[in-house]
Amino acid sequence: MREMSIDLETYSDIDISKCGAYKYAESENFEILLFGVSVDGSPVTVYDLACGDTIPDEILAALSDENVTKWAFNAAFERICLSNWLKRHRPEYFTGYSIPEDPAGKYLNPASWKCSMIWSAYMGLPLSLEGVGAVLKLHDQKLKEGKDLIRYFCSPCKPTKANGGRTRNLPEHDSEKWELFKKYNQRDVEVEMSIQKRLAKFPVPEQIWDEYHLDQEINDRGIMLDMTVVENAIAFDEKSKSTLMLQMQNLTGLDNPNSVVQMKEWLSDNGIEMDSLGKKEVAGFVKSSDGNTNGNITEALKLHLQLAKSSVKKYQAMQNAVCKDGRAHGMFQFYGANRSGRWAGRLIQLQNLPQNHMPDLTEARAIVKAGDYDTLQLLYDDIPDTLSQLIRTAFVPRSGYKFIVSDFSAIEARVLAYLAGETWRSKVFAEGKDIYCASASQMFGVPVEKHGINGHLRQKGKIAELALGYGGSVGALKSMGALEMGLTEEELQPLVNSWRNSNPMITAFWWDIDRAVKTTITQRIQTEVRGIKFFYKSGMLFIKLPSGRLLSYVKPRIGENQFGGESVTYEGVGSTKKWERIESYGPKFVENIVQAVSRDILCNAMKTLRHCFIVGHVHDELIIECDPRVDLKSVCEQMSRSPAWMPDILLRADGYETSFYKKD
Incomplete structure (x- = not known):
């Protein structure tokens, strides 16, 4: 057999x-x-x-x-x-x-x-x-x-x-x-x-x-859950929601202030017309009201935001998933994102947990673990937000062990710079400098230091870095929150132009990839751009990565995009979760490639550290459950080792030790 x-x-x-x-x-x-x-x-x-x-x-x-x-x-x-x-x-x-x-x-x-x-x-x-x-x-x-x-x-x-x-x-x-x-x-x-x-x-x-x-x-292996924290958080959320609902009913006189229809009518009766009661719109209204609006309206909308927090769903997912050994198993779907081969989250969805920014996270966690609702209510104005920030802390190492959490620094930015040959960026990484400051300096032609000379420009460098690496323009800046961060509409297009002018090799790389893909599809010949190979076989487009892994695109062909230009389409699972034709172009293929290479680098680190008890991973981060004697520095050094198939890329991993999971 x-x-x-x-x-x-x-x-x-x-x-x-x-x-x-x-x-x-x-x-x-x-x-x-x-x-x-x-x-x-x-x-x-x-x-x-x-x-x-x-x-x-x-x-x-x-x-x-x-x-x-x-x-x-x-x-x-x-x-x-x-x-x-x-x-x-x-x-x-x-x-x-x-x-x-x-x-x-x-x-x-x-x-x-x-x-x-x-x-x-x-x-x-x-x-x-x-x-x-x-x-x-x-x-x-x-x-x-x-x-x-x-x-x-x-x-x-x-x-x-x-x-x-x-x-x-x-x-x-x-x-x-x-x-x-x-x-x-x-x-x-x-x-x-x-x-x-x-x-x-x-x-x-x-x-x-x-x-x-x-x-x-x-x-x-799974990952341990502190079920005392989980169960207390669920109970606290119930109490908090009841209190908030009562406050809203008293404030608005509504039977069900959670009803969008009733709430909109109440706002309208008080002279406020809102098209949506979505989180972004309500938060924007509250922020801009500045005491100029009827205090009851602002207070009601603040309460609405707190009631809308869905933090308890994650705790309920933990309650559902925990096994007899106190651990949650099966949280990662291998090749869940088949455009890049990245993992997808399952069950509790470790990949999209809320971040924590509380300076007193340990103290708040201890209060919840102790089941002391009155103290939590006394010390924290927004209980739903506090519980939301504590979600990560429900993941714990087993008794006698600690967590080492280590992640790559700016992995996609490093990979993009390496593949495109944008040498000034690689030099920034080699010297251990801040890429946002360096980007702003390159864009505006002046020195930029965090909390120092021209420090105000760092934010523009950051938003440009996050939004523009894969062909994004004004729309990408807006969706990344550029206007909320204080940039004006007039600044956006010049920011796009400035970033592209400062990164000519990356900009050229987008369109070199675009041409290579189209040539391979139309002429059925192999093409290559800076070590990335493209070939067509049996109705499939393949992109060969430095690791040797292939990205696959089903039934590719050349079509027409919404602007009347030429574009590539292929079959795949689209945003509707259905099998359909998907449109793509150079910068989008670059995004797939960069994310795929970043995934391969993480995989290489996982193989290097496979003798450790890896219990979780999120994009560019590993969570390791280990003996207290394991040295953090050694783990970060091992993770930073360049793979044999990309020996000269400059990687850096930073980490911390903790008795519960958190965003450090």
Whole structure:
């Protein structure tokens, strides 16, 4: 036996969409209903465990055999489910991995597992079996009845008179549906195998599988949650919301001040017309009122902002995701962003947590942990905002360990400068200077120092750096908050011109990439720009990065943009989350490339530090759970090592030690 293709149908009383696969599979009520498998490409066999079938010993033995490759679509689900099932029912066939101190070792070793969903993502295809089958126009398609069958057999049902008050549907309750469910299970394995055959001429490099296995280790390890902080924060939020609602009702006389319609009417009755009660609009009104407006209106809108804070949702997500070991597992989706190959967040969404700016964060956290609502109310005017800033602090190292949090300094700016050959910027990084000051100095031709000479120009340098690196113009500056930061409308276009004039190599790089992509698509020839290679094969555009990894664009062609000019379009999952034609051009491709290279640099650091207990990562940051004796400086030095495929890029990682996660 060399390989197996597997698909499971399972039952659990846990909602997998809210709680994730790890918590789903550890439930006492978890069961494997159907086990569909093909060994070495043979016809699929479905083992009906719900009706008494047993899985052959040689197949069970292969699940822990590192010489047998296990394939599945979203293989993490099958591996986690089988890990729990084996430990419970056939422990003699379960073998964990890693060292005893590592929480990741509770699961089957991911090293011998491969995932056809990851293969699809690598090729720029959808992350669903149904979606991939449709795009590839496979002969075998996923059965459309699947969702109804899963709803019927795989989740608890509501007790009704019609179903005799039962809370679960078993095979005997509808034998016809059960037979169809077995066919559905068989078909899923067949579709997975068809995907592998169709993509066979585009194999995933071993380095990507190694990264996937490292990702699975991190998801298996999970990250500890301080559930006392979580539960107290949820309770505090409820109390705070009740108090705020009462204050608003007393102030406005409204039954439900949370109602946008009622609130707009009340404002209108008081001479204030507002098109929107969105956070940005309300905050802008409050800021500009300056005491000139009726005090009740300003106060009501301040209360509205506090009530609108959704901080509690993150705490509830933590409550949903936490497993029996007190850790949240499965928070990272490998290749979740298939334009760059970056990770996407799952469950608690570590990638988009609110930042913390409180100087007394430790003290506020201690008050919440102690459950002292009265003291919190006494010391902090805005409880929802305080709870929001404390969200990160709910992530903690286990007892006897500490967190080291280390992140790259200005990674995208460094990569962009390196790829484009903008040497003055690389020199700034080499000398350890502030890129925002240096950019402002380059743009305005005067020395700029933070908190020093011409320091007021640093803010213009910063906003330009953040908004203009990928072809952005006046609109990009506005969306980055340039007007709110005090810049005037008249300053914006000159700022764009000044930044582009100061960065001629980057500006040229955008349009060199644009020409290379168009030439490759129209002439079907390989092109190259500063070490980035472009080629066309079998209806796909590929961009080869310095790491050797490929970015994939499906069915590219030349079209016309909204301004009547020439543009590139390709098929992918767009902003609507649907498969559609997406328009792109030079600067956008540069953004994809820079973010992809930055991701590869982070991956290189993760591999360098894989002997450490990495428990999380966010864009350019690693969170490591380690022994108190581990040296922070050594971790940052290891993270700063340039990869072999880009030896002369200048990297810098800075970090800090902490007893709870935060933004330092």
